[in-house]
Structures are given as structure tokens and as C-alpha cells.
Amino acid sequence: LRATYLAMASIQRFLQRQGLSRSVLERCRFRAARYQSFGGATRAALAPELDVEVVQSHPEGLLVSSSPATSSKATPSRGSVFEHEGTLWVNVFEVYKYWFASPLPGAEARWIGTEQVPDVQNIVRSLKRATPVQAERAQLNKGLNSGVLAVDVLAPIGMGQSMLICGPQGAGKSTLAKQVLEQVLAQRHVGKAFRFASELGMGVLADPLLHRAGALQQLASSKTMGESSASLLPVLFDAVGVAEEVRDSGAHALLVLDTLAPLLDAWLLAVNMAEALPDTHQDPEILAAQRRGAFANLLERAANLQKGGSLTMLALLETEALAAVAHAVMATATKEAEPKTFSLEDFKGRRHSELERLRKLQDRNIDITEQSLTALGIAAPGTSQVDGKAARELQSLSDGQVVLDLTKATAEIFPAVEPGATFSRFGLGSTGGAQASTARDVRPPALQAVAAHLRTLLALESEAHFRPSKDGVDLHQTRQMECVAAAMRQTSDAPLLWQEMTALLLAASSGALDALPLEQAKESLSGGSRSPLLIHLREAAPGALQKIATEPQLSQTAIRELEVGIRLYVKLKQADVI
16 A cells, blocks of 8 residues: 555656646545555554464464453454454454454455445444344345346345355356346346456446446456455455445345355365364364354345345355256266266365265275265365355355256356256245235236246156156146246346236246247247247237236236237237238
């Protein structure tokens, strides 16, 4: 900071000598003063609060004793600040009998557009701020229109909910999150949206107009692929902190975390450092409880508050662990005859507890393969996937998950959603008194009525190879589910409104397109807002779409008007007019 200030002052003197305009000089003086005051504020406002005993050191984190050092200052706690070797550090979470601390202000990062650096005071306030307790939370009774049919049918997002978007790299997680973010802001469901991402992840940028309108702020870090992200944990909490301030002010905010790697890398680093100490008593139950507490401290900040205001969180998780559950049957049928086998040497440098489990596996004459590693929740050598325990912990803490499949994404299916592993928990929150009988579905009633059982039917359809192939009823259901799956395929720039989703699902699941060949019916339903059937309905039955959007329940009048429009489309299609 001092070097930056001196450089700005030098530039100012140079511009003065060149006789440039007063406005240019004033901007330069402002920037120099801002950098000078920022450095002073960091030291003055964040004076060390306690003395600590550092037991393990790493450039991206410290382990400090949880018992206070000989000092009159406070006992270590989450958000407490201390100084070590000229750097300010902040305690984030406990691991065994220690606290893990991250450096302040963290790795280099910037807010896109304003070019401001993370606010270290906001980071500390966010860490010290408690997550809302149950009594402060209200029932989730309002949903966000994501614009993506597969999401609103299989895993609807409630205002104040936390949702994981899971899948391997290249499955379309960032693209899906961008679509949801832009649609939510376009529909004005929230007043402000924030996004945290690595510099690499900023390749999937949101609409620049949202930046200029002040509706979206994006925080980008400078970490590159292959580096540990543990030092980015304070930067992540800067994005969380500004979103919480919007929530606590009574307004509604959306927070998109393009990666959870900072939290997961920091946790893994802390565990490795703690288990390397000779006096650490490794208790799996204590470690599991502390891991859950560390993850909950992030995800449980999503809330719909009784006093007004909400924070909805979308968190992207790069992992195969959850998708593997949905593909169990498929993986068994397609596994290689000679699976790749690893040796203990391939796991050199891993945690002691992982090595012990692998040795026990070998003692029982069981080969160390990718399948056995998946069962144990241990990442294979050369991969950066989240281990199974961390993935299951995040799954249990979140209010739902959207699981994406790389095979579908490679086949250019958007979104590449796995129905059997994708779900949402509706309406978490206080349910006392009159609220107890309130419906927990956050979607509009018309969409609820049409999509009620589609998730289960789509998931069961993946097991269709187990049933007889000549049953007419089952074959008819298979056709309907193929049509529903086709309606869920849309391009990333063709968002759908709720009434449009309802119309497409009614046409797909009611058999209204049975007179058309299957491929022609699927083609008519695909494409999102640009699907041929929907384009026709906007012209032939605009009143039906309007009734679906405005009526409290799906009326028979709206259904009849929609049916007439669909029949007309079928006749025109058969006559090869459209």
C-alpha cells in the first residue's frame, strides 16, 4: 500500500509538470489519498485483538492454540484478529483443538467495474456475524423464476434458500448460474445480486448492463488453475458480507459463489496441518462435527427473515461424488473390463488417516481402483475433486442441489441435469401456528399442479430397461417423459416465464402431441422461449398464457384455450404448413 501511494504521488507530480487539466489532477489526488487512507484504516481499525500461540505455519494459513496465550486480551474465536510476522490474520474455524486463521486482506482481488479491493473490516464483521437462528427465519413462501425449466420443475429455488449446483468441470455450472442470475434480476425478484469467482471463472460474464445499472457486483480473484485457493477464504467472506448487509436492511439479495474451493481447500489444509502435529488426538467424530460447523457457517447465511429481507445463495461445487449416486446402474453397465489400479506410492503426501484406510484396503486384498476410492470418499491421484465426505456434508446442509452430467453437456444438452439426483427442500423455516398448514411449494399454483410428480416419473424412467417392453401403458408413459425431457432442453439465452413453462409441460405430459411422430413432437417442445410450439401459442392463444399467469389456480377455461391452440398447431404441422 505504501508503494502504491508513493507511485500515485509521483504520477501526480509528473502530471503537474506537464500542465494537465485540474480534473485529471484531482482524480489522481483522490486515488493517492484513498490508497493512503486504506492502509491506515487497515492498521488502525483492525488492531490485533489477542495474542496467540502459533503451532503450525503455512503461507495460506496458520494453526493457533484455542487456549489463550498469557495475555490480558480475548480468547480466540471466529473473526478475532491477531498479528503474526507483520501480517494481520483472522480466525475462521476450529479444527481439533486449534483455530485455523487466514491472512488479511487475503489474496489479490477486485470488484469488477469499481476496481476496489476487498474491505477487510467487512470481512471481519461477516465472520463475527452469527447465522440467523430458527426463530429469526420465516417460512419460504416465494420462489425465484430461474428461467430454466429443468430447475423450476426439479429443484425450484425459494427466496432465502441455499442451492448447490454440482458437477464436473465443463458440465455447465457457471453457464447455468449466469442464466439464473440474469433472469432473477430481469424479473426483479431481488434488488441486488453479488457474484464471487476466480479470475479464470470470470470467462462466463453476466450482462454488462446489469453492472451499469448497479444491480450486480462481481468480485474476482487472481488465483489460477492448479493453485490452492485457501488464501481466498477472506475474499469469499467479503462477498458474503455485502450480501448479508442487504439482507439485514430488509431488502432481497442473491449471492452466487462460483466456487467453494476456498472453503474446501482451507479445511483440507487445516486438517493436514493439525494431523501432522504429534500431540493431536485424531477423533473422527469431533472432526466431523467441526467440519459441519465450518460449512454451516457459510451455507446457513442464506435465509428469509421474519423482520423482512432475504439472502438466496447459489454455490457451485465441482465434484463427481453426488452425480455418481445417480449413475450407479449406468456405471455398473459401462465400467471397463480392466479398471485402473493404484498403489500406495500414488498417494504420497496424502493425509495420514487416508493412507491408513488405503493400507487396510490392501491388507484385505482389495485393489485400489477408482470405484473403491469413490466408495471410501477419497479423491483419485491427479484429480482435484471434492472428497465424498465434504460433498455429502454440503449436500445435507444445503436446501437443495442441481446435479449436472458431463456426458449430457458434451452432447450439447442444456441444462445437463440429472433428475434422480436433483432436488429441493421447500419451505425451511419457522412453521408455527397458522403457518403449519401453509403449502411448502414455492412455485405458482399452476406450475405446481403440472409439475407435481414429474421429478419422480423422470427419475423412474432411467430404470425403464427393467420393465417389460410390450406394455402399452408403459410405452405411452415413456413417450410422455421423453417429451417432457425435450421441453427441458433449452439454449442458455432463451429463458422461460412460469406461464410458458406450464404451457409446455401441459402439452408434453397430456399426450396432446401424440398425433405427431415422436421426434417431431420433441423438436416442437425444445428450445426454451424459442420453441416452435411456444412461438405458435403466443400468436394463436395469447389469452391462455395470460390466464395462466394471472389466475390463482389453473382454470378449465385456460386449459381449453390452450388445448385449442395445441390442436391447431398439430393440424398445421401435419399439413406441413409450419
